[in-house]
């Protein structure tokens with residue numbers, strides 16, 4: 001019977017996780033919550049199948065409906081992003097970057113991109129290194145919290161990298177795609193933009209539009225500001241399509257077709273609700289930043305409007321971000337520490353990054369941002385006991401349990417009734 005006990009433990013842990021998360025306010029900037037429809041598509045038979053090879057010319061047989069699903073997904077994504085080509089094969093944003101670097105560089109080449117300390121993602125360097133490519137950090141301007149365009153121009157002209165990679169993990173403002181595309185073209189460099197964080201805002205027309213501003217290629221994750229499921233994507237011009245698709249199949253054998261169908265549904269949700277959603281996300285981020293600032297929290301970029309994205313970044317002092325994040329977690333406010341450009345190394349992080357996309361999808365508006373700011377300030381400035389603050393977090397979270405900006409809003413965001421039923425059944429059996 002030990003396996004039944006293990007199974008019950010497992011299901012109970014998952015159930016407890018759901019219950020716990022329903023009582024939290026999640027401000028992790030790289031996460032979101034998927035609609036009931038997207039979740040249901042993830043559990044279909046498609047998740048048991050392979051479809052190796054290109055559309056309509058698969059090696060494995062049995063793919064006639066999979067071909068139709070994927071052709072539709074491709075069409076939906078191309079029309080949403082007005083892209084000449086899309087590749088939805090990568091199962092994560094990191095893999096999308098690796099596929100792009102594998103496709104467009106050869107060992108010995110260089111790329112330039114933001115370093116982790118300046119908000120870049122570790123995949124910029126790691127994906128380059130595994131392919132024998134060096135990554136040179138882009139200059140960053142602390143004041144505008146953005147790429148230093150003059151410094152970047154000098155670097156591009158001197159190094160002539162194969163790829164100029166824009167976009168970041170900590171991204172408050174649109175990056176200078178237009179300016180740097182112009183210079184990069186003169187030096188024969190490819191301009192790429194990692195939209196992992198802002199893909200949903202781009203889809204909603206509420207951030208920059210890198211493909212229109214001159215980027216040749218856009219990589220990204222489909223689950224941060226986009227509506228999920230977890231996965232990666234590459235958008236590019238038609239002339240890169242063959243080399244990108246070839247690279248994708250070199251690096252991915254099994255692309256999780258249930259995820260592709262779920263992505264197609266999420267793309268329809270974006271078509272229908274993306275504008276209103278992205279608009280509310282940016283409003284909420286601005287309001288959260290302003291309210292935190294008014295409480296006395298050190299919010300970055302107060303002199304330039306705090307943010308134009310889903311993110312707000314606060315500075316809690318050298319080496320303090322990990323401890324403050326722990327105390328916020330005890331108060332059921334979930335965040336992550338992040339190094340800021342003036343920290344000496346990652347472990348000394350003084351920044352905390354907040355993202356409002358998930359709470360926005362749960363229907364929260366500006367008034368809730370003021371409440372959340374007060375709870376955060378109670379922890380950071382008032383140094384209140386986290387369990388005391390939790391008494392206010394939980395009822396606030398409890399009022400926002402339905403997923404918005406989707407076709408079916410009946411299901412509860414964090415509740416799986418089937419799981420509860422199974423646990424009850426197992427308890428009887430043991």
Ligand SMILES: Cc1ncc(COP(=O)(O)O)c(C=O)c1O
Nearest residue numbers: 030092093094121168169196221
């Ligand atoms: C800019 C950027 N690129 C790539 C990634 C990797 O995405 P994934 O977690 O989907 O692999 C991240 C993750 O947060 C990111 O911030």
